[in-house]
Amino acid sequence: MAAKRNARAKKSAKTAGKAPARFKFDKSIGAQIIRYGKFVVDRGYIHNSLGNIAIRVACDGHPHGVAYTKHSGVSLEEMTMDNVVVTDIPTGKLIYGNVPTSVGHKLNREIFRLRPDVNAVIHVHHDETIAFLASKAFKEIKAVSLEYPYVMAKPAFIVPSHLDVEMDVDPLKDFVQGTNSLVMVRHGMTCFGRNVSEAYHRLNTLTSEVRRNLLIEQICALKKTKGEYLSQKDIDWMYGYAEDVIYPNKQ
Numbered sequence: 403m404a405a406k407r408n409a410r411a412k413k414s415a416k417t418a419g420k421a422p423a424r425f426k427f428d429k430s431i432g433a434q435i436i437r438y439g440k441f442v443v444d445r446g447y448i449h450n451s452l453g454n455i456a457i458r459v460a461c462d463g464h465p466h467g468v469a470y471t472k473h474s475g476v477s478l479e480e481m482t483m484d485n486v487v488v489t490d491i492p493t494g495k496l497i498y499g500n501v502p503t504s505v506g507h508k509l510n511r512e513i514f515r516l517r518p519d520v521n522a523v524i525h526v527h528h529d530e531t532i533a534f535l536a537s538k539a540f541k542e543i544k545a546v547s548l549e550y551p552y553v554m555a556k557p558a559f560i561v562p563s564h565l566d567v568e569m570d571v572d573p574l575k576d577f578v579q580g581t582n583s584l585v586m587v588r589h590g591m592t593c594f595g596r597n598v599s600e601a602y603h604r605l606n607t608l609t610s611e612v613r614r615n616l617l618i619e620q621i622c623a624l625k626k627t628k629g630e631y632l633s634q635k636d637i638d639w640m641y642g643y644a645e646d647v648i649y650p651n652k653q
């Protein structure tokens with residue numbers, strides 16, 4: 403027993419004061435950011451350096467894991483593996499790479515910190531959503547398709563326009579548990595999921611539902627009819643079965 407204790411003491415004396423082991427960059431995570439980055443570019447969601455993807459990966463010495471993302475100053479369209487950086491989650495400190503992240507990464511990190519179930523975040527400035535809400539004719543995105551409640555699993559949260567949750571992430575704690583997508587007026591949207599594929603599917607489903615809302619309202623205005631949306635009762639029931647419908651093999 404004493405010998406064991408001595409060996410342990412020797413070991414900790416040996417490692418004391420040493421720099422932590424060098425961080426090992428995982429190229430496969432960088433490749434996922436580049437791959438899904440091209441997907442959102444192909445869908446017309448990216449116009450400049452201001453859309454982004456962040457993926458959380460477990461890492462020794464970082465209880466929240468670490469976040470892989472694109473650094474500032476380059477777009478998802480232009481980026482290569484050289485533009486992938488890694489940060490700590492609570493502090494934002496760069497663990498890999500030299501170029502800092504954009505201000506929006508603060509929001510990604512706070513989502514990761516508050517939602518241990520979320521491992522991927524996608525943020526884009528989506529044209530139709532910005533236009534739809536800026537029209538002032540509509541205050542919410544209504545569910546019309548059956549896929550919308552199942553894929554989103556939780557209602558989209560429209561962030562009040564007086565809040566800038568990228569600059570000040572503090573209000574996030576009040577609503578981030580109840581949603582998988584934040585819609586920011588005059589700005590864009592952030593969708594999240596357990597992996598990058600789930601975040602991407604939610605992003606596409608939300609943008610589709612916005613386009614459907616726009617189409618319904620345009621046709622209804624022309625034809626003088628009233629759009630038929632899902633009832634709140636149906637939506638709530640569907641949220642409860644989201645997992646069974648989207649991931650039937652996991653049951």
Ligand SMILES: [Zn+2]
Binds near residue numbers: 452526527590
């Ligand atoms: Zn943005």
